[in-house]
Amino acid sequence: MKFLALLRSTSPAMFFYALVVSVVSGVSSTYVIKMVHQFAEVGIETDPYFTPKFMGAVVLFGITGVLSSYFISVLTQRMIYKLRTDLSSKILNASFQKTERNLDKILPVLTADINFVSASMNRLPPVVTGLATAVGCIFYMFYLSWEMTLGSMGLFGIAFLINYVALPYLKKYSEAARDVWDKIHKNFEGVVYGMKELKLNKQHRENFIETSIGPNCLEENKYRVKEEVLYAVSSRIVEMILLMGIGLFIINMTSISWMNKDEFGNYLLVLLFTVAPLATVSGFLKHIKRTQVSLKKIDDIGVNLVIEPDFIEEDLDISGWNSDSDPLFSFKDVYFSYDTNNEDKNSPLDQSI
Template sequence: MIQELVKKFKGPFIWATVFSALSSILSISLITLVNEGVNAASEDDLRGLAGIFLLALLGMLAIGFFSQWLLAQLGTSLVYKIRLILLKRVLGVNYENLERIGGHRVLATVTTDVASIAESLSIIPIFAVNFATILGCFTYLGYLSFPLFLVLFTILFLGAGLSTMIMRKGEKCFTELREQEDGLFNTFKTLVDGSKELNINQHRRDFFYKDLATPNLDQVKSAEMSANFFWILNQNWAGSVLFLGLGLLVYIGSLVVKVPHEVLTSFVLFMIYLMGPIGFVMRSFSSVFKGKVAYQKIQSLNLFEHEQVEQRSAVQERLKDWQTLSAKGLCYSYRQEQETPFSIGPIDFSVSQGEVVYIRGSNGSGKSTFAKVLVGLYQAQKGELRLGDKCIDKDNIQWYRNHFSTIFSDFYLFEHILDKHGALVEQAEVQAHLEKLQMADKVSVRDGKLTMTTLSQGQRKRLAMILAYAEDAAIYLFDEWAADQDPYFRDYFYRELLPELKSRGKTVIVISHDDRYFHLADRMYQFDSGTAVLENQEQPQEQFA
């Protein structure tokens, strides 16, 4: 990613460096002019230098402003580009891997890590200019008096050695701090997601505050204070070394090397000037190490091992006549650090085009896990999945997923309604569905967007059904859709909505506990402990009670 960004912003990096260098050159020129003014032989020489000084000052003001503006633009563009890259990468990550990573870690990455990387990259031009300024000034000082320059270089070299040791300690603290921030984001996610329970139960609220949130905040505070300690120590050490060098230069230059007064004055002026660039370089290491830790954190999430989100033009046409969706010997096991992780399979399953198939079973029997494998969210470790005559693998999995429209029990309700081509849907196109589901008096559609989604769970599921209708998929999968509906809409779901979808040639897979409606299914699968058995539909209805 870093190489891609540097290549993408090669031009802005170069221009920002060039103008920052010009600003630095003008600054050095001003110091040189001041030095010449101090040693001017006559008033006429001083007046001549004043005019040049004024022009250099105006040039530094204009070019300095433009270089800083370029750097600000570069920093903003870097943040935008990094977020865009991460957005594409996260969209391209398999759901199973994203679920394993954890939403709080992804959220921490797109906020904290993006800013850290952008900051470290945006200072590269000005870092390079300041470093070049230091080298340029050292070259000039070496030209004035090489023995005195060797004294200065030795002092700074020894100081830099200790500074490196301090910075390594600081980097370790930054790494620990970044790990603690993942926990902090998880804490705040819990605070928002569990707000109802925390408001109702005072004991749980007190426990969350005292035993979970506060210790986590204390850990973050401790790690941040440790990191700041080493960087503040490093900055102050750098300043102390500079003043130590300045004092020793005056002492050694006057009593040991015995350089001319003009040369010693030049060394003092340039050392005072170099405090700015050297101080900036030392402060920059903090941002550089933060960026390094952030990049390592992003790399650890493995977001860059997966393909980017496909463009709309790459979406392949769905099959119109596929006859049968089948799974043979399908097995899946959660990759958890347990002795006996939950698993399903081997499962044989099939549904014909235009059928309504029910899946029943007790809680924890593997129904929802199987559904996620069936629609391609989880990748089976064994077995075969086929749509028509096509075997599903990693090369055509997204094409396969495009045949489905799903409403899982933990669904997310999007505000925008899209048709099967990905275009926004207007009010007139879904008005009939809004009225059938008795949502027309509560919600409308403007510019393809639902005007309200903060409703009861049952009403939100009805809106999700409208989104599913609009997608016009070939296969629908509903996971306990009727569980949050009142008796009228539960009955409507089984007796009217599902038959309507079937009459349109749609294939419907329903996960349900509503045994009174099991006889309406074309076929039914019974799940138990991760395995599935096809039920005999000729048995009496009481069989499924």
């Protein structure tokens, strides 16, 4: 994924540390779940070190969780800093005409898109920890009962497939809403910079709201509602499938030779602990698509603002300049032409000051 590549390129060492502590946090969480399962199955009398091991795992989970958040937060802020400075550099070094043509797209990217990428990256620590916890729990579930785990993995596979099918549509609506946001931002600029003219003309003011701001805002709302409803539908279908799968296990328990009530109760405890971190990871998929849309907008602006300086900077030789008789600066053969198909150059300007 592109945003992970961006994080890694920002600081490979810190990215590695963040990954390690996130995995350790997930493993600690899995160990706590194992200890809870052990208590439910045989009690704590068989293990004299149950309390220190349990408390140690909880403390380790808390410390590594905080470290994971710290490392990823530092990485995120460095990445956002680099995105902002690189884009600002491209804007200032690109030709004026190219910057002017993309002005209505530049400001939304500098504000909305980069801020959304930052907010999405801040969600990574619990997602990485949740993923590590889910993987650890799945391995433990295989240890408890590989037959039931294969059935559970089938349910998880169906849930993943539903999310996978829904993701392109989520991205489609997110892209459409983001394109409309460019128009809305341009409308807001018109409100701010054209406030005086709008206030002087009531009809123009009302027409601007009714024909520009209102329709664009309604269009963005339409796409955002579709995006949220689609995400809610896919999430609820996944939850229903998981619950129905557990129900099928319960209903058919008596007819399955390799499963009894006690074993299933112990297995179900671990399975329910696994669903929550998987839900966290699944919920992040929506933000991944919106983040990809924002990163694409940032890339598009970068491509559009390829550094094409329309002037050449040279060091001036002022050794022969006479302050008493020579002008401070002078123009000679200066002209400007718009970059259009029909190039009309103005007459050269000669002027000395």
